[in-house]
Amino acid sequence: MEWGTCPGVGPGAEVLGRSLRGRRVLELGCGQGQNAAHLASRHRAQVTAVDLVDLQIQGARDRYGEIPGLTLLASDAMRFLQHTAVVFDSVYSVFGAVGLVDPRPLLAAVARRLRPHGILGFSVPHPGRPGSGPTGGPQPRHGTIRLPDGSRRPVARWELSAAEWRRALARADMRAIAVRELGHSGRAHPTALLVIARRN
Template structure:
């Protein structure tokens, strides 16, 4: 892994969306097996806290990166962590926000950012079936494909861009840029990448 893939197909801008990461306090929120965090540590000199609520994913990350200097692997609830830790200069999340109630995660992230700190995250916008995003903050059932091709039904917040923008600005963030990442094959699936900062 030598880039950050904000969607599921590795196109578009990668880790350059984060800007300079060396020498600042960084959190990978919902880090999974921490391959993105490890890339930033190895290739860009970052020091990254990588947190995931899944014990299985955390154990996989520990097995994959048992002693990578600069990578701090954590198992726990990100909202609880952000409430009691020192603020971060940068928080990023790859395809994680739709799995958490936005009215819970967005205020927690704002609380966990320093003034002028940045948030960058990607979110599903249009599902593989072509279902459009919601115009209000409601969860809907989506099929999530796991490694090995197994699909599990999961409640997700697949929200339209103005809804996300409203949540972010109401919580005190400034939305600097919203990128569209459309799948280049036949499926209509699309993601949005939000770059924001705390004034």
């Protein structure tokens, strides 16, 4: 499992829990589903992976649709969290919906579907990378993401500093237990922020 922008840099699936076998795990913004497929096939977790964009889920199903224990759904992350009745052991996002959806309602919705002491892990583009800087408030920055067919889709990005993520998590009844900066070989600055939190 990769959390950062450089393969092999940073921790793997262990940050989501010591043994994931049979655990209910949710990915928000799975893209083509490579991390969800890894958790279901290698760690035998029961993984639900959602992505807003149909094309991403179609691609994920083409590649990984046969893996037992992996459910791939086209859905907005907030909408899924508001409608599911499942309580998850771990929730995660790798440059996915966390950071691309207003953190205040999203983290509150995650906390409602995470079991007590369950883990939320997410990586986001590092807010201090060159040319960036934390948005530092409720207003997101506007940009685009590239889809597998080469098209670009507009997105809003909430780029919080580590301290702002800690505060946002605390407001949502979660506690940051680790914040790590992840680098990329050949680049002087960290490219990703990895945040691991525990539901109270």
